[in-house]
Amino acid sequence: MTQEHMVNLTIDNVKVAVPKGTTIMDAAENELGIRIPRLCYHPDLSIQGSCRVCIVEVKGVPFYMASCAVEVWEGMEVQTNSPTIRQARRDIVELLLDNHPRACLTCERDGNCELQNVAYATGVRERLFAGERKRFPIERDGSAVDRDPEKCILCGRCVRTCDEVQGVHNLGQQGRGFTTLVSPAHNCSMDESVCIQCGQCIAACPTAAFSEHDSTEAVWKALADPNIHVVAQTAPAIRATIGEGFGMPLGTPATGKLITALRRLGFDRVFDTNFTADLTIVEEATEFLNRFEKGERLPLLTSCSPGWINFMEKFYPELIPHASSCRSPMAMMSSLLKSYYAEQAGIAPENIFVVGIMPCTAKKFEAQRPELRTADGLAETDAVLTTRELVWMIKNYGINLADLPDDQFDSPLGESSGAADIFGTTGGVMEAALRMAVENITGAPPQDMEFKEVRAVEGLRERELKVNDSLTLRVGVANGLTNAKILLDAVLTGEKTYHIIEVMACPGGCIGGGGQPYPPDGYRIFDKRLLAKRAQALYTIDGAKEVRSSNHNPAIKKLYENFLGEPGGEKAHQLLHTHYEPRLPRGIR
């Protein structure tokens, strides 16, 4: 950096030089290690400057400046901690608190609330501005996402996340002044709105103005009923994050402890959604190879992420014919549990209660889809718990997961290849499909199982993969729906062609899902460092497995021989595939 691109200033009387364009907040943090308190700021979102918590004093400026929103200038003199600024900052937080329910002790965010942390850090010890507080109805009947606007502090992080990261634009600030409310258009419920149920608003919220719709009560009830056979299935991404809820180091795989914990809670069987991730790959690769031979409906769009499926139905319905008809791994498992497993175990399907442990709120919505019911009209998935809900249930039971011994999944729906583990992170479905497809096309397994180039850690990737001399596959991988839009729009205009596009709704894939634990201290949502550690847990499990390709999972082969018949066959279609419909309101993209 040359001299003229550097700006000289003082922060708390210390001389520093920072690159032009640096904000006061970043200059203080990067140069002096001073972390100015903040709420509405997020480095991956646009700057709003609305919470005013990060104010500082600048010499010669007659008002306090929001340090997140102001770039440094030559000769600037900044005070981050003068007595007046500390007092003003505390007053601002007090004003936020006094328009906020005093419900910390009973709030689901208790102990993990950014507002609570900022209140403590700024030294709020009493409430001085008692007065009228805003009152709004609480939405507790969402299929996936609930809303409590009384807890909202109008920081706008959810609005910006929904706009900028997901491109859904479902949320907005409605009204003005004291009665300003963050809600979908017309203040309608999340289910009536254009919401795709991804739950990123929950992750982005510093308080609990958004939360997942609670399923723990229903699960406790089923567990306590001796006449109900309660079965758990755990998604690939859970094993990478569940430990975070119990203070285990980030990125520690905790598969065995997770299984033990579920058994202690009283689940009769613990199966692995990984098994049906393998099954998904066998079905989806078969579907792809069929389409590829006929040259029709390419690119194939993956269908594992229910947030993405909701997005497609509302925002890109014209692409529905391109989506893989494969159900999500959770839905495949549930369908097998109420058919194959019920038959094998001699239990009536209506007495089986299937609980999906998912990193995802959209899975709660998916579980209620009418397409995913048995012939008798029974929901195939009875309840979906997010990782956060399961962490709470285990703690509520009085178990410290970190102290538990390892256990193994039940057989036969518990065995999986390494390809299934990586489903939980960006590029994983693509990589798993490639491991099998390349073998089918060339007749030999790929020399290197790891297709690292499709791991779209930056959010969006397109690659050309040379399979053999005559065939190069063009693939696109996106996580975060704003990234997906770029690929889909290029396909629609004809500017680009691909063979396969993998979309995961949440940034980083399922490891960054809307139902995952709130980031631990020092991390934030969308944090690449956090996502990399979680992903590494999955790659470690994959690398340690002997079988790394779905089509070589012996339990899968056996299932086809004994029950399903051929991949893509009639029975497979009936139990493992689904269809999609355009849904309203149509999203504005």
Next chain:
Amino acid sequence: MTLSTTTDNRQQVRREAMDALTPEIVAYIEECAGDTYASSHLINILHKVQAHFGYLGREQMDAVAQLLQVPTAKVTGVATFYHFFRMEPRGRFPINICLGTACYVKGAERVGDRLCEELGIHFGETTRDGLFSLEGSRCLGTCGLAPVIMIEDQIYGNMTPDQVPALIEKYVLKAQQEEQDQNQ
């Protein structure tokens, strides 16, 4: 690329949006939609919609969003931010109560409270039967008669809360009379 059109509902959604507005408003929105900063015309468009319909209905706001391709949450966000925009139709008899200084000092607030109580609505709302809507306004220029309310174009001065029920009754009867006349 060639696409199956069977699942594309864009034209259908557009048609429904056009049906919710007038051809003139649709033409205006389409003109705006071509602009680089199409959403900057939003307030203008909402003005036109309200001028025609008397209010911004849910259907109309959805239609504006679809035709201008601006997220609906943004349309309703703007519409609910400005006091000028109304989300409900005006009643058959719009009631305006002056909340200017003179009227306020002489008890307009108590008259307003009584109106809310008798009509069962808040300021800015319309009674369920569609007969009355209630709004507060700034000085109506008849301070000598304070406190003043205006129903349709008729001014009522020196109002007291106790006069409110009879006045409302008068308009209820007027509405009944109109209905009878229409039926004959």
